[in-house]
Amino acid sequence: MTEHYIGPEGIKAKRASYFYPCTQHFYQNPPQIVTGSMQHLYDEKGKEYTDFFAGVSVVACGHCNPAITGATMSQIGKLQHTTTIYLTQPIVDLAERLAELLPGALRRTFFVNSGTEANEGALLLARMHTGRKGFIALEQGLHGRSNLTMSVTGLSMWRTDPFLEEEVYFIPRPYRTGVTPEEAAQDSLKALDKVLEEQGHTIAALIIEPIQGNGGIIVPPEGYLQEVKTRLERYGVLMIADEIQTGFGRTGRMFAIEHFDVVPDIISMAKALGNGVPIGAFATTDHIAASLNRPSASTFGGNPVSSVTGIAVLDYICKERLVERSEELGHILMQGLEQLMISHRAVISEVRGKGLMIGVELLASNPDIGAILTDQVIEGMKEQGFLIGKNGIDRNVLAFQPPLVIEDKDIRKMLRVLEVVLARLELPEEIEVGVGRDPR
Template sequence: MKSMTEHYIGPEEIKAKRASYFYPCTQHFYQKPPQIVKGSMQHLYDDQGQEYIDFFAGVSVVACGHCNPSITDATLNQIQRLQHTTTIYLTQPIVDLAERLAELLPGTLQRTFFVNSGTEANEGALLLARMHTGRKGFIALEQGLHGRSNLTMSVTGLSMWRTDPFLEEEVYFIPRPYRTGVTPEEAAQDSLKALDKVLEEKGDTIAALIIEPIQGNGGIIVPPDGYLQEVKARLERYGVLMIADEIQTGFGRTGRMFAIEHFDVVPDIISMAKALGNGVPIGAFSTTDHIAASLNRPSASTFGGNPVSSVTGMAVLDYIGEERLVERSEELGHILMQGLEQLMKRHGAVISEVRGKGLMIGVELLASNPDLGAILTDQVLEEMKEQGFLIGKNGIYRNVLAFQPPLVIQDEDIQKMLKALDIVLERVEASKAAGVGRNPR
């Protein structure tokens, strides 16, 4: 794989340079991390030529596969023709992409503002809600993740990502519709009661509620049927907008183009990023004509919707449609879910729950002892990496295995991974029985 002229410095030197030149907040997976040097569809390769099947996709980014030639060819062609102008000048790709999105978005959402990342998309959505309602406050769910700017961090419920010591105060968190030890319906009712209380006390000061239709970093949490409909009805009574954060879940990840479609709800504003660019930075937030009219003071994004990212986005949408990736996500998601549920029956001593939709599935380890579960999760990731499979992790305690592969993954890849995971879990169960201690990441 590696040509004679290529020189890779290797994982140890990369770690040394990171230690010298990065901020200490930047971390990495694995005790023995590989140096990734190449990608091709569902595969990644390290500096030693080792092939890995990617089951994390850069946290749902490369949905169409690494270096997919159908997309990269369009990207490279545009780079050679016109790379940048900003929205001050008229270019065609940005309006073509906006038109394509309007055809795919739920309900009457059709106005789009392009930015460069999920954080920016959520920041813009929150700003739009304030301008439209004339209100300042927000409601968010506990354990949600919405970004790393001050405002998006303020509506983030995961404590590990709330690093700014001076966050917005007018943010009201309600429990998510999930809690161990109670039924989904009971958890949903508790969440709705908390929402009612906030609305009754602060409803006339709230601009919007922001919610991930399926929580990603919070542990891949799927709300029970009817919950989001109840939330939307309550918000409408108080003139509070609903923002659907589809940064992780958008563009086929869950077996629908947008995850909100599973729940028969149309949000007022929707944010998106990640998979739309398949690795090229792009983000956007979309809304209706009526709400968009409120964002009428001068605003721009220097790089948002530039010709390269816009052409790439259109190539992504073309590929998703032509290759039926939304349908594939649903079909292969069923296969992966069934396989993981079979492993839970075999390894119930360590697997507590399997949950998700499409190709966005979480496997929680040792929910009754999440600190130990986090140790075992790290062990599984390390050993699966040695077997040639890259898996993610998330959850409040970082004890949830995250399966979010490129949507071009094959049934054969899933079966190979399940077979390897079965063997690894046997070893993990043995180490659990013998007693383990936390390993450094």
């Protein structure tokens, strides 16, 4: 029996009728996605797309991966839900597996349903442990859409609530146009010092993405996070590493924080852990975990289906060496994009990232036009069968975050197509070759 699809126009009509106006979509002419298999997606007409965004780093193990969906479906047929007040095995087995993989002495895990909840829980834990209320966060960071996580979010487009927490102190991220990474890092550290000197006794934690995702895929310079941790420890302020987008192999390490030789006090995770099944968690040490001792629960957090899925994800990542694969294929992708930057200097200002989390900023000298060109590129790539994301504070950064099961041949084919799409861009006359941000 042939399935009936209402098509993109039908879906857009229903969204207009039943969704809130805040819900948007990519593309002027979006496809209706109906099926997926590993690194590929298919629309209602059967057209194949190679996915280079992975649902914003969610399906790291690939769409509908049989090794994972098989475990999920098996558990659905046995036991779907009880909540944590009953004893079930999958949730404790997953917690045990995570303890084996988490950095340092992090070993206690609280399971929730999403990245927002994971960060909310991590912030609560920091308050409970320190007895302090305030937080420090980086400008242009993104941590969630609840009131508290939105309060520590530095990206203005995601700060929707007009009544956010006031005791949040933002410091510059270690990245800025027109200065070296070292200078940007020093400016950030000076701002951190000032906040700590003036408010350190009121600050519970600093929350930070080891690599900023939606802020444009920003990698901190060497030594920055170590300096941050040292300063926090002087004032008894905890460090929360938000690994929602970077965790589970995305950057060529199991967790991105491991690139920087720093062990946070609390780590939050979600996205790739469920490979599309809702799950989130925050983890910490025995000592800090002891502070979260008043009755608490998450109705659906760590339910049997999500937990079995998470175990299958970790098994697959380890068995298939996806962490190492991300690092190896990331080098190929990075080198290819850097070559395109050389031949398209008028458009590409910078290529940055780690592993299979790479951003390509377009026209940093004129980000408004860069954002227009970014939309043209992702539209052109979509027409040629490749789905690429976008982010950045001006939405002028192409985001390459494919499933970690992507293949060498997929990357090389995508690069060839991207070369053609870039060559077809119509640039305004005032754009001069070589104008833009100094590549680092």
